[in-house]
Amino acid sequence: MTETTDLYIDGEWVSAESGDTFAVENPADTTETVAEYAKGSTEDAERAIAAAADAQADWEAMPAPDRGSILRETAKLLEEQKDELTEQLSHEEGKTLSEASPEVQRAIDIFYYYAEKAADNAGNRKGASGGRTSVYTKREALGVAGLVTPWNYPIAIPAWKIAPALATGNTVVIKPASNAPGPAASIVEALEEAGLPDGVINFVPGSGSDVGGTLTSHEDVDAVSFTGSSEVGHHVYDAATDNMARAQAEMGGKNPAIITDSADVDEAVDIVGAGAFGVTGQACTACSRAIVHTDVYDEFVEGIVEYAESIDIGDGRDDLGMGPHVSQGELESTLEYVDVAANEGATHETGGERLEGDEYDDGYYVSPAVFSDVERDMRIFQEEVFGPVLAVTEVDDFDDAIEAANDSQFGLSSSVVTTDLNEAHEFIERTEAGVAKVNEKTTGLELHVPFGGVKDSSTNTYREQGDAGLDFFTEIKTVYLNT
Structure with a gap:
């Protein structure tokens, strides 16, 4: 019998409120069930959002190098499991091992990268017009980030959303696509083992209408990052911005x-x-x-x-x-x-x-x-x-x-x-x-430079990856300090 991977809410692996589950089949052989997952609902998503909101202030207050240390340890744990993660990704999503392995490595590299970038989330000092006034900016976390990720890069895309969100002091609720949620669950397991405090990340697979709809419209979600189809992306962006959340959507291409x-x-x-x-x-x-x-x-x-x-x-x-x-x-x-x-x-x-x-x-x-x-x-x-x-x-x-x-x-x-x-x-x-x-193929991206599209490929609000990933998950406060 296939063991069920539960939801992860407030530091605990728990069953869905409804008790519902869903199976992931092997796309190479649909007679085989690869894994079974708890199927989250609106109620589960709301519990996860509440946990993330409760944990956010303490997480942001943690010194940035300490947050970076947790991300670095997560990268090490993923690196130790690279072969198993490669097999898992191929088994659920269908990629060849030669395609899955570099994707897993990319996720590892992303966590190492943002572990170092965590301490860069500062600001800039500017010259003031008055001699006794110091003027500078500081970057602060937005709060709770709702992440909706696709099945086609089921470990790389969750990594490049989760890592900058956590590095900058945000807490996270992630809804991975139901075709291949296992790699995202493995990231959460590594973060838990690395010592991430309870509530800082929450994992709620489920339907787009229930879980995704809650994440994109809930008043306690401060940022929404989505990757998927253009049709859904526009709906996500509209729902999030109607609620005054910061939103980005990366969508289709031709x-x-x-x-x-x-x-x-x-x-x-x-x-x-x-x-x-x-x-x-x-x-x-x-x-x-x-x-x-x-x-x-x-x-x-x-x-x-x-x-x-x-x-x-x-x-x-x-x-x-x-x-x-x-x-x-x-x-x-x-x-x-x-x-x-x-x-x-x-x-x-x-x-x-x-x-x-x-x-x-x-x-x-x-x-x-x-x-x-x-x-x-x-x-x-x-x-x-x-x-x-x-x-x-x-x-x-x-x-x-x-x-x-x-x-x-x-x-x-x-x-x-x-x-x-x-x-x-x-x-x-x-x-x-x-x-x-x-003189290069259209696929393949560097992790330290911005990524995003124009026209109907993107909401073109913020880019992902590199320093742009830090920009999306932070807001700027301008400080005037008169001594």
Whole structure:
């Protein structure tokens, strides 16, 4: 019988008020239940918020280096469990071990990073107009932070929200996505073992309407940080700001890679293929559109089709080239877009089939798909798929490529592959995206620099990670001290 992971509220692992639980199945083999979790409700979320509010003043009053020491110890504990966490992530979410392991390492590095940054959460001294007055700013915690995190990066994204929130003296209630809540629970367990005081972090998985809705609208929640779909993100932002909470939402993407006529086509294929089909395309920064100069178009299409067809697919824990989708719903969405693209007149080059056979029948497997001759008014060009599906569009020159790349409601990550330095600089200036990459895949982020999008990819209020993560979770008090 599968052991149930409880909620974590006020320093104790407890059953849900209702007694309800939910199971997480193995996306590579749905006949297997990986784990079972207590299913939180509105009442559980309210208890967690109350515990966080009660603990917040004492946590913020703790000297910042002491808070940093707890984060550092948490990083050490996660590091000691890296192999087990990698296995857990792959088992619940479906990533290959080679994809899961760097994500776990990223979470470890994030906690080490913010352990050191905790002591930097100070302010600035300014010159005053009067000789006896000292003017300076100090940073203070917002209070209680409600964090709503997705399933596709189930340890990295919770880490990059939890760590800066705690480093700056906030307390936390986190609601992880129900498809893969285990890695977030493991972070909480490490924080508990590291000596985090009761109530400072609370873990309440459950439905978006019950737990998520409570976190985003409760009067005692002072900050809301969300990562997920654009539709839900806008609702979260509106609910939080209606209650005067500080809010940020990082949402969808339809990320382009421009392939210029100067590009090394083999390099371009590798860059686009890794960005499009890595993590089964289940990334908000995944490359979904390749915008290719006519002079290298045919060569690129031939190369990317060969790349897609060379990917070995299977259980993530077998560590092949690509794992399954996380759920039936995600698989069906990808298959639907494959049909839409074909019906709209795009040329179906390869892939997009649900895989069948003994090793695939009980999993959510799909082959990576490539469509060429994609026009800018097609849904496959405009809408986020969140699966291993690449749309390839032909353009006549660099200006057309930039115009096509920017022809989207989204603006998260973008890339150009070129050997022309002038083109690289012009791309950086003109791309409408929060992340601009030259000769790199659209996926993959450094933890010490800001991350976020523009347009419908983000509420564009605050960035995440690096010093920007500290900025979101703090407010500035300006002090005039007349001696």
